[in-house]
Amino acid sequence: MERLEEGLRHVGHLHERMQGLLAAVLAVGSDLDLEAVLRQIVESAVSLSEATYGALGVVGEDGGLSRFITVGVDEKTIAEIGPYPEGRGILGLLIREPVPLRLHDLGKHPDSYGFPENHPPMTSFLGVPVRVRDEVFGNLYLTEKRGGGDFTGDDEEIVTALARAAGVAIENARLYHRLRQATEAFQRRLLPDLPRLAGLELEARYEPSSDAPRIGGDWYDLIRLPDKVPCLMVGDVMGHGLEAAAVMSQISNMLRVIAFDEEEPPSRILHRLDEVLHALHGAPMATVIVVRLEPAPGGRTLHWAAAGHPPPLVVTPGRRPRYLVGEPGPPLGVDPDLPRGDHREDLPAGSSVLLYTDGLVETRGRSLETGMAEAAELAAEYAAAPLPDMCDALLRRSTASGQYDDIALLAARVTDQSRIKGTTSRPQAR
Known part of the structure; x- marks a missing residue:
């Protein structure tokens, strides 16, 4: 026994x-x-x-x-x-x-x-x-x-x-x-170099999702229009994979051509882009923001319109950070005839404007409102710091908080610098 x-x-x-x-x-x-x-x-x-x-x-x-x-x-x-x-x-x-x-x-x-x-x-x-x-x-x-x-x-x-x-x-x-x-190398090859422009300091970042490696549809771009005004663009195509990357490339290229050719307000540029997408590509869903940074006494004037995209974040030393909340308009791919408004904001020298995709403010376990508030407060802490430091800090916050979507970030700071010839290096990783 x-x-x-x-x-x-x-x-x-x-x-x-x-x-x-x-x-x-x-x-x-x-x-x-x-x-x-x-x-x-x-x-x-x-x-x-x-x-x-x-x-x-x-x-x-x-x-x-x-x-x-x-x-x-x-x-x-x-x-x-x-x-x-x-x-x-x-x-x-x-x-x-x-x-x-x-x-x-x-x-x-x-x-x-x-x-x-x-x-x-x-x-x-x-x-x-x-x-x-x-x-x-x-x-x-x-x-x-x-x-x-x-x-x-x-x-x-x-x-x-x-x-x-x-x-x-x-x-x-x-x-x-x-x-x-x-995947990251391929995605970064789709993103442009940034020019160096008089009176502006420019920085861009791209950070892939912390989830499975997949090509995303987040992108940024900057071109000089025929009137020499810089035009900043950030977009996010719905979905992931090669199809999203292909659509992203098509949209960004078409937007470049339309913005350069039309010489219209940002809302009209988005309207024309939406019309073309409906006619040629079966209306893929995407959010986009288009910004013109026009020279103005003591700084720049920001003109922008959005197609369902998160609002720009403006940070000025000595002031509270603020999101430029205006009527965002519908995303691309919904109805090209739905109106999108144009908006205007004066930026004094030293101000920074940040355009981004939602991965920067959407993190696991936090509401969108909390994520936006945290990002704004952190950016304000770096208002007088070098612009690269501000961008890096924002990406560190997102990735440390459990970032589950890609991030595209395009930042511009109004300066008094004279024009520097040449181009910057490719977008940096965190």
Whole structure:
């Protein structure tokens, strides 16, 4: 009877561990950010093996450890220990011979290199390689089995199974990272360089969605009209993917031509664009804002019209920030005959006007009103700071708050600078 009860307890414990392994595999594969995946792997290995300490050492091109992700050692102790291991001793043995290794006392192994000062005591040891395809990505190092015993064969098997799943998760995260880089590069190639103009400082930013890598429809543009007045444009095509990117490119190019050719107020430019889109492209849905910055005594006069787009944000040193709230008019693709109003605002020297897509003010867990208020207050803090710093701060706020949509940002500051020839570099990332 005692043997039966012991067998049942063993089966129950094994079932619990299998359930734990399944949960760990799902957790490891649920994220596509490589840093998060690597940490989850170590945390899962520590939990499954009942280890006190765990680490994942990533093997670099030189055969040593290029990264070392730890669990169980606090930041203060890590700082006191000093630099992370480079891959000598037992850790180096696993790099040279990537097979599972269990030790009763790692300090007594002939390859043991010893511990630096302030290192916590570690005796029992389990090491398991992590492979991505046929390449050894790194090794899991687990020490100090809780309860004082040794790591068992079951521990080795379950951590080895986790390591196989980890290899797949790491490969997925790598592919995701490469896809995201390619997507961002393609998107940025669709965006223009900005000219340098007398009396204006210009900055632009583009930040892709924090969600899955996908080409979006957010864009900005700036051209000089025949009367030498700069025309600023920002738009957002509904949807994502290649279709949205294609529509975005078509709309921005058509808007350039119409704005340059018509020499009309911004509302008329949007009306003509909407007519053309209805006639040629089946009326894709998009929001757009068009702004003229005309020279005026002591600054500039801003003339603008919007097609369902968020309002411009104006920031002037010593004044409260303000959104230029006017009748936005319907988005493109609804009805070209619906009216859109023109609006006017005087901007004294030193003022900055920011045109943006909704990703700048829409964040997870916050209302649109809260997001707009936070963005305005932050911009006001940078009213007298360099314009690039203001743009960077706004993007940091959005991404830190859980940005889930693309961001296009075009900022202009009224200055007294004389014209500088040439063009700026391509739009910057955060």
